[in-house]
Amino acid sequence: MIEIESKLEKSKLAFFPKVVFDGIIEEIDTLEKAEKAIIELYSEKMVGFDTETRPSFEKGNHHKIALLQLSTDKTAYLFRLNVIGIPDCVADFLSDPNVIKVGLSVKDDFCSLDTRRHITPGGFIDLPDICSEMGIEEKGLQKIFAILFGQRISKNQQLSNWEIESLTEGQRQYAAIDAWACLRIYMRLIELKATGDYRIISNDTEESNT
Numbered sequence: 001m002i003e004i005e006s007k008l009e010k011s012k013l014a015f016f017p018k019v020v021f022d023g024i025i026e027e028i029d030t031l032e033k034a035e036k037a038i039i040e041l042y043s044e045k046m047v048g049f050d051t052e053t054r055p056s057f058e059k060g061n062h063h064k065i066a067l068l069q070l071s072t073d074k075t076a077y078l079f080r081l082n083v084i085g086i087p088d089c090v091a092d093f094l095s096d097p098n099v100i101k102v103g104l105s106v107k108d109d110f111c112s113l114d115t116r117r118h119i120t121p122g123g124f125i126d127l128p129d130i131c132s133e134m135g136i137e138e139k140g141l142q143k144i145f146a147i148l149f150g151q152r153i154s155k156n157q158q159l160s161n162w163e164i165e166s167l168t169e170g171q172r173q174y175a176a177i178d179a180w181a182c183l184r185i186y187m188r189l190i191e192l193k194a195t196g197d198y199r200i201i202s203n204d205t206e207e208s209n210t
Contacts, residue, residue, distance in 0.1 A: 002198040006135055008143045016152035019145070021176045024075040027167065029083045037070075037077045038089040044072050046100035048183030049124070051109045052162045052175055054082075064115045066162035069179035070101070073187075076176035082163045086117040097122035102186040103179075104128065104141050127182060130189050135200035145181050148188050153177055 028034050041047055052067040068079040068090070079090060093099065103109060104127045113119055128139045138144050142153045157174035167175070192198045 002192065003201050004136065004192075004198055005147050006137045006200050006202045008138060008147050010143075013142065013146055013152050016146050016150055019149075019151045019153050019177055019181070021076065021173055021180055023071075023073070023176070023180070025172050025176045026075060026077045027172070028077055028079040031084060031087050034079060034084060034087045035089050037079070038093050040075075041070055041072070041077065041093060042099065044099065046102060046183065046186070047072055048179035048181065048186075049101040049103035049106070049109075050175070050178040050182060051112065052178075053112060054162045055159045063163070065109075065112045067175055068113075069175050071176060071179035071183055073180070073183060076180055078167070078172065078175050081116060086113070086119070091117060091119050094119050095122045099123050100125060102127060102182045104139075104182055125186060127185055127189075130186065134189060134193065141178065141181055141185075144185055148185060153181060 026033075026037060028037050048069070048071040050069045051065045052069070053065050054063040056062055064082070066080070066082040068081055068086075070077045070079070070093075094101070100123050101121075102125045106121065106124050106126045110119065110121055127141075127144065131138065131144060136144065136147065138147060142155060145151065145153050154174065157168075157170050160168075160171055162171070164171075
């Protein structure tokens with residue numbers, strides 16, 4: 001029986017080993033690369049999804065989404081929307097209900113994507129909904145991943161400039177991990193649900209998954 005904490009104190013995160021993405025990271029900055037990447041993504045049954053936006057430190061000044069990440073278990077595709085916009089092939093993929101896309105706070109992402117192009121999302125799963133159904137109370141990617149895998153996702157690059165001409169290796173890693181982690185979490189949750197071999201542990205009581 002696998003025991004899973006329902007919540008995790010933030011202070012505990014520092015003691016977890018840092019996650020490293022050791023797969024392939026593809027930067028997509030031309031229409032041709034985007035079309036090729038989407039063809040490859042269509043061969044997958046499910047992918048991880050996330051976005052990044054350049055932070056604004058001035059009141060009332062907001063930037064458009066700069067990066068869209070779609071990740072398989074082995075390859076993360078980083079679409080540089082500030083360079084290529086949202087091509088038809090990408091919009092069509094995000095609307096296609098036949099490929100599962102797993103994200104976190106997906107509604108917020110699409111509200112931001114609307115500033116570039118209106119897209120009706122299709123095939124999306126929001127991780128907090130699944131976690132809540134299973135008794136996991138955390139809503140953030142960092143804590144959910146730590147609970148399930150005992151590893152820490154670094155947030156050091158979150159407020160970096162995502163419109164920079166060339167992404168740094170730290171940014172590439174961060175962006176890849178965020179989308180890949182969504183996929184890993186979902187795959188783990190559906191595995192646990194299928195076997196039923198788990199129980200949720202709260203702060204002072206233990207609850208069976210049943």
